[in-house]
Amino acid sequence: MTIDEQVSTYYNMLLKRNAGEPEFHQAVAEVLDSLKIVLEKDPHYADYGLIQRLCEPERQLIFRVPWVDDDGMVQVNRGFRVQFNSALGPYKGGLRFHPSVNLGIIKFLGFEQIFKNSLTGLPIGGGKGGSDFDPKGKSDAEIMRFCQSFMTELHNHIGEYRDVPAGDIGVGAREIGYLFGQYRRLAGQHESGVLTGKGLTWGGSLVRKEATGYGLVYLTAEMLKAHGESLAGAKVIVSGSGNVAIYAIEKAQELGATVIGFSDSSGWIETPNGVDVAKLREIKEERRERAAVYCDEVEGAICHTDGSIWDLKADVALPCATQNELDGDHARALAANGVRFVAEGANMPSTPEAIEVFRAKGVYFAPGKAANAGGVATSALEMQQNASRDSWSFEYTDQRLHKIMSNIYRTIAATAKEYGHEGDYVLGANIAGFKKVADAMLAQGVI
Structure with a gap:
């Protein structure tokens, strides 16, 4: 049986055992597709039911x-x-x-x-x-x-x-x-280490609130730099207006970009002159109001209740709202409007068709499992502080986050190149993430 046949047989079994769970099916299908090349090159990763164990929760x-x-x-x-x-x-x-x-x-x-x-x-x-x-x-x-x-x-x-x-x-x-x-x-x-995201006065970590959005932008900046470009002067679209989106907007504009649009479930806001982050944070975090209020309070902002934020002409797109928000038609629109870099702030916001469009159109695409890892990375840094009964400065924690995100980009880029698919960051992220876990599982036996 070929590797393709083995993977297909297992995936069909997974569909039957996990009926009615399309998001789980989608996530597994993407990873298994990337792993075919690994199983061809390193067949020992198919031993001891490794793939089956990996896809079955403990x-x-x-x-x-x-x-x-x-x-x-x-x-x-x-x-x-x-x-x-x-x-x-x-x-x-x-x-x-x-x-x-x-x-x-x-x-x-x-x-x-x-x-x-x-x-x-x-x-x-x-x-x-x-x-x-x-x-x-x-x-x-x-x-x-x-x-x-x-x-x-x-x-x-x-x-x-x-x-x-x-x-x-x-x-x-x-x-x-x-x-x-x-x-x-x-x-x-x-037991302060049992939860992360705690208040700063009782075991929380500085930068935790900002971490996913900041980390997304740090990785995006590394991706642009690797291709001879920069966020300075770039036009950026950010979907969503929750925690991840707000701090992605903040960091992107700190690095010289202009964020020309953001959104929430009620519609999307065009911001040709950039986003007033302080006002957006006040509306969403303090007053807990809809993003449409932003248009009433900030000059130059334009509210839209129809169309799509993905129709804006930009250089970079950062989907930060929810899963499967960006489909194939949206991806084609982004490519046609000049977007060359997409990085996911949300978990799986791009459909499989959208990812294929990005590949076909030469749009560099960083999947969420790499691009939005800043939140969990800083949670792990909070765990370290709790374990040592320590508290780090904002600057030190931010430096640690920046280094982690830069290392993630270099890892997924190098892995994609190693397996003959330079620039395919989906494949690079899936393989790099898989191999570390797989090696640990094999070393620890069948458990």
């Missing part, structure tokens, strides 16, 4: 989360934690609170997290969790009660040497605080 937790709303009514949500792979270290990955969350979404995110964490070079495994609870429109008291109920079950399965969750969509500093408080209450001790 543990999948689903649990009931009952809580009482402000009207005294009992509500019931579903909680998840998928502990996917611990070959490199304790499970590490965020918690997502959003109505779209289901087991398939968490498995896709956890699977991606394995390779993302591997690429950081830090000793952390891959996991992910969350709930279909929607924090939007809830009072602080309701969110606190939900988080306490969620942690009442989750605390049995996590620990600083076992599984260290962080925040993700819908889980910010407020939610992490409530979750940590309940964990501390149940554990009976101040």
Whole structure:
């Protein structure tokens, strides 16, 4: 049986065993496609059921989360934690609170997290969790009660040497605080390393809030530099206006770019003169209002409720909103409008068709498992500070983050070149992330 046939046979089996989980199927298909070239060159990676073990989570937790709303009514949500792979270290990955969350979404995110964490070079495994609870429109008291109920079950399965969750969509500093408080209450001790994204006065790390957005731009800058270009003077599109997008916008403009558009679920904002980051942060972080308010308060900004942000003419695109937001038609529009570099701030925001369009059109594309690894990298740096009871300066932590992201770019670029596909950063990221985990799994036996 050829390698193609072996991979196809396994993938078909995976589809049957994991029915109704399209995002997980998509994530696995992308990685397996890249690994065919590895299995041809290094067939020992097919030994001992390695690929099958890699694609099967070590543990999948689903649990009931009952809580009482402000009207005294009992509500019931579903909680998840998928502990996917611990070959490199304790499970590490965020918690997502959003109505779209289901087991398939968490498995896709956890699977991606394995390779993302591997690429950081830090000793952390891959996991992910969350709930279909929607924090939007809830009072602080309701969110606190939900988080306490969620942690009442989750605390049995996590620990600083076992599984260290962080925040993700819908889980910010407020939610992490409530979750940590309940964990501390149940554990009976101040185990600060059990969660990351904590407040700065009780074990958190400087740069953690900025890390995913900053890291995305650091890697993008390295990619441009490698091809003789620079962010200075570049026009950049950033989708989204959440935490990742805001700090990607901030860092891109610090490095001399002009961000000419951003978006949220209500539409997109054209900003030909660049983004007033302080105003955007005030609207989204402090006032928790829609991005459309930005147009009312900043001169020159133009609101759009139709069309697409991807129709703007630019040099660089940074999708930072959600999975599969950028499809084949969007990719063709970006290429036609002069975009030569795309880097993912969100998890899997580009569809497989979009990635193929970028390849065909010669657009350099950095996948999320490499480009948005700054968040988890800085979470791991927070774990280091907690373990040593230390606190680092913003400048030192930012330097560590910058170095990690530069190393990730060099690693994926060198790996793509080694396997005869120079410039294919999807292949480079998948292979580089895979080999480190695979070598550890083989060394540790069949477990």
